Amino acid sequence: MRMIIVGAPGVGKGTQAKRIAADMKIPHIATGDILRDAIRQGTPVGLKAKAFVESGGLVPDEVVVGIIEERFARGDTSGGWILDGFPRTSPQAQSLETLLTRLSQPIQAVVLLECPDSAILERITGRRSCPKCGAPYHVRYQKPRKEGVCDQDGTALVQREDDTEAKVARRLQKYHAETAAVVPFYEKKGLVRRVDASKSPDEVYRAVSAVLSRP
Ligand code: AP5
Numbered sequence: 001m002r003m004i005i006v007g008a009p010g011v012g013k014g015t016q017a018k019r020i021a022a023d024m025k026i027p028h029i030a031t032g033d034i035l036r037d038a039i040r041q042g043t044p045v046g047l048k049a050k051a052f053v054e055s056g057g058l059v060p061d062e063v064v065v066g067i068i069e070e071r072f073a074r075g076d077t078s079g080g081w082i083l084d085g086f087p088r089t090s091p092q093a094q095s096l097e098t099l100l101t102r103l104s105q106p107i108q109a110v111v112l113l114e115c116p117d118s119a120i121l122e123r124i125t126g127r128r129s130c131p132k133c134g135a136p137y138h139v140r141y142q143k144p145r146k147e148g149v150c151d152q153d154g155t156a157l158v159q160r161e162d163d164t165e166a167k168v169a170r171r172l173q174k175y176h177a178e179t180a181a182v183v184p185f186y187e188k189k190g191l192v193r194r195v196d197a198s199k200s201p202d203e204v205y206r207a208v209s210a211v212l213s214r215p
Contacts, residue, residue: 001020001024001082001109001212002080002081002100002105002108002109003020003080003082003107003108003110003111003212004083004107004109004110004111004186005017005020005111005113006112007112007114007115007197008113008115008117008175009120009124009172010120010127010168011113011115011197012113012115013030013084013113014030014033014084014134014136015204016111017030018134018135024080024082025079026079026081027077028081028084029068029081029082029083029084029086030084030085031059031064031068031085031088032053032085033134035064035067036053039053039054045063045067053161054161054162054167055167056167056169056171057174058088058089058178061089061091061095065095065096068083068086068099072103081105083096087182088178088179088182089178089179089181090178092182093182093186107191108191109193110186110191111195112193112195113195113197113204114198115197116198117172121165121168124168125164125168126139126140126141127159127160127163128148128157128159130150130152130153130155131155133155135151135152137150137157141200142201193214195207195211
């Protein structure tokens with residue numbers, strides 16, 4: 001499967017994408033994860049992206065497109081992939097089209113997770129994640145077995161820099177102003193499959209699996 005998962009910040013893209021990637025044995029390509037990793041390591045890309053990510057803004061298109069081109073050049077994407085957090089602007093969607101045409105890897109599905117902004121704020125401010133393996137948790141909806149500690153590797157869970165109320169408001173504003181515009185682009189191609197993401201993670205996963213198994 002070659003697919004994109006789209007939706008507002010905190011709607012549950014990462015939670016669903018990790019499960020889909022594990023089930024289908026395809027790489028999960030998340031620009032947010034790649035950028036946070038680059039920032040932690042202090043690479044040139046990380047230095048360029050830091051201020052944008054930490055303030056809840058969008059990293060310039062050319063930086064993110066460069067990341068995606070490099071990621072696809074690794075050679076493990078011929079059996080499928082799931083893109084999470086990319087494309088986020090119309091120019092990014094255009095660049096992706098050019099890249100995928102060159103690679104002969106056309107998109108098969110765009111899953112759009114939909115949920116009211118009011119629920120999203122609670123999801124994001126309660127989010128915790130493992131800095132080592134990236135596993136997502138929530139203080140109320142997805143608790144680890146032992147409070148504050150990752151189930152997979154025992155690492156202390158952390159809260160993201162950009163998960164404060166003020167920064168989430170900025171990220172939601174960016175989503176509605178810029179990212180939502182990529183949806184009609186894919187709708188015209190008949191690729192968009194909408195999923196109600198306001199239910200529990202398991203229910204959302206079942207709904208995502210159902211829309212993906214549709215011919
Ligand atoms: P990114 O990491 O992509 O952030 P985002 O889109 O804001 O999405 P999140 O990771 O916050 O949320 P999610 O939808 O994955 O939700 P999750 O599954 O974790 O990007 C971060 C930043 O990087 C951007 O702001 C930007 O600066 C930069 N960036 C990245 N890509 C870029 C690009 N292409 N162009 C420019 N800049 C870019 O779930 C959230 C919480 O809710 C978790 O705690 C989870 O446990 C819980 N949860 C999940 N599902 C449910 C459910 N169904 N019910 C209840 N709780 C749930």
